[in-house]
Amino acid sequence: MEKKENYVIMDEVTIPYELAYGRTWTQFFDGFREEKILGSKCPKCGRVLVPMRSFCPRCFEEISQAVEVSQEGIIISWALTEYEYFGMPTKPPFIGALIKLDGSDTNFLHLIGGIDLSNPEQVRKTVKNGMRVKAVWNPEKKGHIMDIKYFEPVK
Amino acid sequence: MGKKVAIVGSGQTMHGRRFDLAYPELVNEAIESCLINTGVDAKDLDGVVFGTMPSMMEGVALTHFYFADVLRAKGKPILKTETCGSTGVSLAITAYYWIASGMADLLMVVGSEKMNEGDAQATMTTILEPFYQMYFIAGAPGVFSMQSQEWSVRFGIPEEKVRDAATRLSIDHHNDAFGNPYAHIKQRLTPEQVNTARIITYPVRLWDVCPTSDGACAMIFASEKMAKKLGKKAAWVKGVGYSGEEYWFGDSDKVMWQSAIQAAKQAYDMAGIKNPRKELDVAEVYNPFTFQELLYYECFGFCDFGQACDLTLKGMFSKDGELPCDPSGGTLCTNPIGATGLIRVAEAAMQVTGQAGDHQIPGAKQALAHAMGGVDQYNGVMILGAK
Amino acid sequence: MSKEFSTFKKVIRLPHKYGAGPTFTRFYEGLKQGKIYGTKCPECGDVLVPSRSMCPKCHVNLSEWVEVSQEGVIVSWAQTDKDFFGKPGQGTYTVALIRLDATGCDFLHLLGGNLSKVKTGSRVKAVWNEEKKGHMLDIKYFEPK
Structure with a gap:
């Protein structure tokens, strides 16, 4: 006996936004245009936070001093993503990773690249926590987080 | 108070x-x-x-x-x-x-x-601001994989042991769900099925994650x-705790996970609990991912850091173990996100009032309910008692 | 005036599958047949349109379906020619709350036809599309009588 199905309405919510970068993001991405990674140094606790912030989230002190951190650092943790969902900004396969850049006190989120991602077992043999990686830049700069193409293992 | x-x-x-x-x-x-x-x-x-x-x-x-x-x-x-x-x-x-x-x-x-x-996943990633993190966080699986992997490396737990402990949890919970009339996914699984299931983000596989x-x-x-x-x-309500971290995923340590540790501590202090493993009769822990559940056991003081895998494999947290965790099947078997945390509280309440039916832990008098929110950002714990 | 920095343009698109459930489904099927259905509350006696599964005043489940009049009276209305994001159709857009005869709540829909003399209290009648899909806009609009 066939059961009558209830209606299912297929639709899409589409909402446009225009978001303000503000002073801090603008300064951070201006740094990207010059292939610099900038952080903010808290005048109270002295920690260097990357990306730049307008205030320290632990001391609540306003930060105006920008410091340049190294383009190199170590992998704190990483994950290989192979599945896809609607509207994903970075298409899989890709490796998202937390990287502690030399000179920074927080971990920076970006991609690990420059390696073959087709075989997950091989990837797991290659990418390790504690491994040193270095930023690889796009020749064309847009003042965007992806001006850094990815972080590549240092040989 | x-x-x-x-x-x-x-x-x-x-x-x-x-x-x-x-x-x-x-x-x-x-x-x-x-x-x-x-x-x-x-x-x-x-x-x-x-x-x-x-x-x-x-x-x-x-x-x-x-x-x-x-x-x-x-x-x-x-x-x-x-x-x-x-x-x-x-x-x-x-x-x-x-x-x-x-x-x-x-x-x-x-x-x-x-x-x-x-x-x-598309809706959940709207939690992320679009300037920076959105490009690298592929929904919940990526985040939990990173956290779990950092934890196992830091405590020197061999991959195979973590996998075995996670598999044990998956089998136990999907089986426990048969005793819960409301649960979504009920399944009898073998270790082979769990260990060879489709990979979501390594090491997380299909039976390690919650349903939709x-x-x-x-x-x-x-x-x-x-x-x-x-x-x-x-x-x-005997104890309440809630704690959170900075917004940016890379700003705090998610292994010695302060928001989880502090939320539990606040609730324990209020309830007068000094030894959670002995004083709790049942714990409904938020467990959308088996791997993360192991870390919660450690953050909540059910065991020392680095010990959760060994104790899970010994059956300490199973339905007939010393501290049964998620006898309802937990979030792993049922996850309507806005309701999930409340279901943990409802289950804990049913346990201490003897109304949990086929998944009742006999004689339960004190229970823990927990849920986590954001990109590993906020944790909430509630302790319920029979008196 | 403070300095203005640049902006980041972004569109969020989220796909959805809205489950209409049995009540709206039956209401839509009625529209497909050129009929407007309501449900009647056994306690307060109100006929609610579109049909509901529960009376919001009495909190009683509703199972009595009635066919509702296609005519009614304008309770209030608003009109704009302005373009706005997500506007259905072009040109003048007129919405109204209409109390269909013998119902207990106001029905929200569009007004069309010759609106030169329309005002609150005017009687209107449903005008249907030739082709019906089981959709709220199977009713093209309500027209002054």
Whole structure:
């Protein structure tokens, strides 16, 4: 006996936004245009936070001093993503990773690249926590987080 | 410290894929069940507390307005609380504050989600600002994989042992769900099935993760005076804890996970618990991912850091172990996100009042309920007791 | 005036599958047949349109279906020529709350036809599309009588 199905309405919510970068993001991405990674140094606790912030989230002190951190650092943790969902900004396969850049006190989120991602077992043999990686830049700069193409293992 | 707060009862929907009902009707299923179970007349409610995941999960914003009719909220104050995955526990805590302050005697608390009506990962990633993190966080699996992997490397736990412990949890919980009439996924699994299932993000595989569930949970919170008047066996809120971290994922250590450790500590201190493993009879831990569940055992002091795998494999946290965890099957088997945290509280309440039916832990008198929200950002814990 | 920095343009698109449930489904099926259905509350006697599964005043489940008049009275209305994001159709857009005869609540829909003399209290009648899909806009609009 066939059961009558209830209606299912297929639709899409589409909402446009225009978001303000503000002073801090603008300064951070201006740094990207010059292939610099900038952080903010808290005048109270002295920690260097990357990306730049307008205030320290632990001391609540306003930060105006920008410091340049190294383009190199170590992998704190990483994950290989192979599945896809609607509207994903970075298409899989890709490796998202937390990287502690030399000179920074927080971990920076970006991609690990420059390696073959087709075989997950091989990837797991290659990418390790504690491994040193270095930023690889796009020749064309847009003042965007992806001006850094990815972080590549240092040989 | 505030007045005593009781939980008089609850109702849940049959969680699963529910295209048989429109969303408000699904929420009503839980509410009607709750009102029947507790014998409460909605006219007597002093207010309603409601919440879900980010509203846009189902494409309708401000769902507490949409559901005003089924919430019986006309003419009553309504409070909405949304804290992502920890919404359910936040709802319970909101109701707790309201009654403990003496400003309400009877409240209905409802959490819901109809995940199958949206794209869960796409909606969840709107939590991320678009300037930076959105490009690298591929929904929940990526985040939890990173956290788990950092933990196992730091404590030198061999990959195979972590895999075995996670597999044990998956098999136990999917089997436990058969004793829970409301659970979504019930399955008898073999280690081989779990270990060779499709990879989501390494090491997480299909049977390590929660399903996409539609469901709702409704509960009645009451003052001591009102609980006596209603005459039903009540669970009592003994401890409450909630703690969070900075927004940026890379800013704090997610292994010695302070928000989880502190949320549990606050709740334990309030409840006077010094040795959680001995003093708790059952724990409903938020466990959308088996790997993360192992870390929660350590953060909540059920064992030392680095020890959860060994103890899990010895059966310490199984249904017949020293501290049964998620005998309902937990979030792993049922995850309508806005309701999930509240279901943990409802399950804990059922346990300490002896009403958990086929998945009752005999003699349970003190239980823990927990949920986490955001990109590993906020944790909430509630301790319930029989007295 | 403070300095203005640049902006980041972004569109959020989220796909959805809205489950209409049995009540709205039956209401839509009625529209497909050129009929407007409501449900009647056994306690307060109100007929609610569109049909509901529960009376919001009495909190009683509703199972009595009635066919509702296609004519009614304008309770209030608003009109705009302005473009806005997500506007259905072009040109003048007129919405109204209409109390269809013998119902207990106001029905929200569009007004069309010759609106030069329309005002609150005017009687209107449903005008249907030739092709019906089981959708709220199977009713093209309500026209002054």
